[in-house]
Amino acid sequence: MGGPKQMWTPKEEKALRDGVREYGAGKWRGILSDSKYGLDLKARSNVDLKDKWRNIGAGISGSRKKKAKIAFQNQDEDDDTALAIVAVANDDNGEQEIVPASPANDNGGEQQIVPASPVNDDDEGLFTSVDTFILEAITSWKKLLLPNKKSILLRVEEKNNMEPGMKRLVASRLTHLVNVGTIIRKNNRYKIAPTYAAAE
Amino acid sequence: MGGPKQMWTPKEEKALRDGVREYGAGKWRGILSDSKYGLDLKARSNVDLKDKWRNIGAGISGSRKKKAKIAFQNQDEDDDTALAIVAVANDDNGEQEIVPASPANDNGGEQQIVPASPVNDDDEGLFTSVDTFILEAITSWKKLLLPNKKSILLRVEEKNNMEPGMKRLVASRLTHLVNVGTIIRKNNRYKIAPTYAAAE
DNA sequence: CGGTAGGGATAGGGTTCT
């Protein structure tokens, strides 16, 4: 029922922290089902727990902040020096504070699988692929708000497992596609140019 | 566990649709075993196919309408609204949609058209896909001689199951990309512009 | 045990309210 807003009480928050300590983050239903915590959290759903846990961690390592900013950033983009900004490491105060772990780096140093990509070995093939990746990134963007530069770069890199060094390459290629009219930039968001009508 | 979240690529989704078209919904293992589709879906399990098919169908009846409405809410600026809608409409690439049978939806496999919705049926979403298809067609060209117009058109249509009527659309879009500098035409053969070398 | 269907849970993007 759409009541006002249910702010989290310290008691609830403690129950959540304790629950996560025992069950681990992600086991929201399990925490809720445990009478040790469930009673204090009677008014919350598993999704609520998840959301709250995310908020608790918001100011810590940027698990939410990082991604959220990407989607909403409105900066006067251009020059991606800002891209160098990376989430600062968790504050390593020797305390027992239970906080969400950054989901971005839960890689125990294993996988990093390189999928088969149409990238050729010669430079030219590389660049043409970048174009394709960029257009794909924009075309396949499913969110309501169109992607901004950082979102595109992030997606292109993730989808194709590019090395960080490729960022500048992709960025400048994106700029080129804008200059050339293939892609349209408006309000720092990008879409494929619909200007085809006059072509024929 | 696996990775973060494995979003379905357009390619995978197409393989699934085609597979269902041939085997029918529910024959997930059969689709996976068919080399025509299994290769594109090698990262997916039969259960994954089932799940994906389920949520493809979920958006058929009313979901899109809803999305479009949401997009309309954020009317900051005229054109921005249009952009948001385009992003939503991008879901239907320029191909016939094979969708799960649903109580409200029982067409015989003909073109799937979203009923009266606020979404402008300008084919913008379609064109953006065409661009990608064209670049992909050229990029993936493996022969020594670069592709000519006919080869590109043929490949784009085959790869994406386009209707014959789309030929003019693709052709004019190709011309546009040439005019605009993204693609270079020489001796009636096409390549992606390498205009990039100076960037890095 | 292998496969499918269905329900439910989780993750993460996005929105609203303050």
Add this chain to the structure above:
DNA sequence: TAGAACCCTATCCCTACC
């Protein structure tokens, strides 16, 4: 502009049933 609470839904997981 930021943070907290809430919403939406694609993906993933679990279980019953052949």
